[in-house]
Amino acid sequence: MFMSKMKPLTGAYASAEAMRQINPEVVAAYPITPSTPIVETFAKFVADGKVDTEMIRVESEHSSMSACVGASAAGVRVMTATSSAGLALMWEVLGVASGMRLPIIMSLANRALSGPINIHCDHSDAMGARDLSWIQIFSEDAQEAYENTLLAIRLAEHPDVLLPTMVCQDGFITSHGVQNVTIHDDDVVKKFIGERKPWKSLLNLNDPVTFGPLELTDYYFETKRQQEEAMMHAKKVFLEVGEELSKITGNNYGYFEEYQTEDAEAIIVAMNSTAGTAKATIDRMRKEGKKVGLLKIRLFRPFPYEEIGKALSKARTVGVLDRSASFGAHHPLFSEIRNSLYDIDSKPKIQSYLYGLGGKDIFEKDIEKVFDELLEGNTGPTKYIGLRE
């Protein structure tokens, strides 16, 4: 039996612990609230010699992702962390990273996008990058932020995948909240992680490669098609790597987690920390005999439409909680869940909820109200949780 240690840690610290165990050759990052303590904690690990990573303290997030691309193309493991405007500034290079098929790993402490400027949690940063061919994994708490990071390394570097991956956690709520986190044994984790074996590299001097060529009408589409295929592979590999990680952690890594959904009449779909609030609400409502459950998304890209459709088919009403808006369209998560139900014969009713933008709190009483509405079975246009109209 190996040694695992439980420690009171913030989500940011837990992510930095994963980085410490991974000990990537290069970390390039620029500070931005609330992701900053991830980089600060890791910088202290470097200063104390706990890792021998080379850090690049760049002058912007655009340059941090650019440096990640250069280092990853040079064949080494590269990690970064950011939030909100930082991810937005990287946007151009995020597409280069995935188009070049570089397995860069990012910790994203989710934060609202400007404007107005706001430092608190919502998912608009991640949703703005959802179509850039990055694998996106969401984490309910600090434990998941830690373990998902370990999973992400193996998933991103798998030869059938080779795609960059972002591991999301709620800014402040998770990144700065202290929880008990089990950090697994260094040696066991290091064995699980192994070494990156790049297919092609800038530093393989005997096999010079042109990275990032110009592709016009004759090849660009074909390259993008391969990228789409890689994303489909990621779905399969996610479960394989998750199963392997499960042997170390004892936890499960499905595309999503089902909580009390077996006989649930009303199911809420949510991501990140709100899933925890929903679970507490469900425990209480179950005692009152109410058949309520939760489907918590772990893997958002690639999106497991078929599996989610099947999982929700038993419910009478589904409520989807979005923490970011798609202006003039269905909100991002609602849109995906609605799509998942299209091929299901007995479709549940579905209701969209928008909540928590710019860090607006969501409480158990809010979720209880959602469940009560869902149990009544009335659905309509998007409802807003905690909003002053």
Add this chain to the structure above:
Amino acid sequence: MMLKDFAKKPKRFVSGGRSCAGCAAPIIFRTVLAATDHPIVAGNATGCMEVTSSIYPFTSWNIPWIHNAFENVSPTISGAETAYRALKKRGKMKETVKFVAFGGDGGTYDIGLQSLSGALERGHDFLYVCYDNGAYMNTGNQRSSATPFGASTTTEPAGKVLQGKSLFRKNLTEIAVAHNIPYVAQASVSNIMDLYNKAKKAFEVEGPKFMVVFSPCTTLWKFKPDDTIHIAKLAVESRFWPLYEIENGKYKLSYKPSKDVPVEEFLKTQKRFVHLFRPENRNLIEKIQKHTDEEWEKLLKKCEE
């Protein structure tokens, strides 16, 4: 080393690329790449040379090469250089490798300036080479901060009221010097051994190095393809483009023209300046000459000539 000797070196940037006949940039690239015998990893900002050298499935690059985007060749190559140092530290890399970043004036003076400054400040061991053709030539001659006073570009054209660019160029060489890096140089495609020797010196120094190289554009300065070197030479001889270097903060003039060639001789070779030769614009040519003289005098003082 003579010109004919380095012409015999292994071709790191091979023939068959799609740059215009008469383009100065491939000459600059080959010369720089020949200036070290160590393996080189090269990066390219988006621009003419990136586009013409890497049209998939073909490549002009016989060495590892990366293009990321327009404004970020410096952080991209600094990422590769850092990966190299990390592997060396872990004993996984034996060879000595040199890193070079190429960018045009748009990708260097303008959109890439912040990230260039960052990479110079961080002390990466790399050489940045800006080939300066004084506008966004890849996209058809839009004005950059390297566009000379009076030049007509598509975004600041000469017309009935305006006479092309109304401001003088940004002095990027001096901006690079302000970073207190070990080596900065200004060179020209016309003075090929000077360019070669500067690149060689740069590769031999550890830390960030910066060079800006004068690179006439036959297509959009509008001159005959066989006049490229001649026009670059006129820029140097007229003191419009002085050749000098700054080694550890010490200025040194590389070449002092023996004859007094008026800047007009350079301007009249290119159609981008043709409107300046209307009688009513005589004062603009005089203004350019005055500015050129003043800059030259300032440089001589710095070089203690």
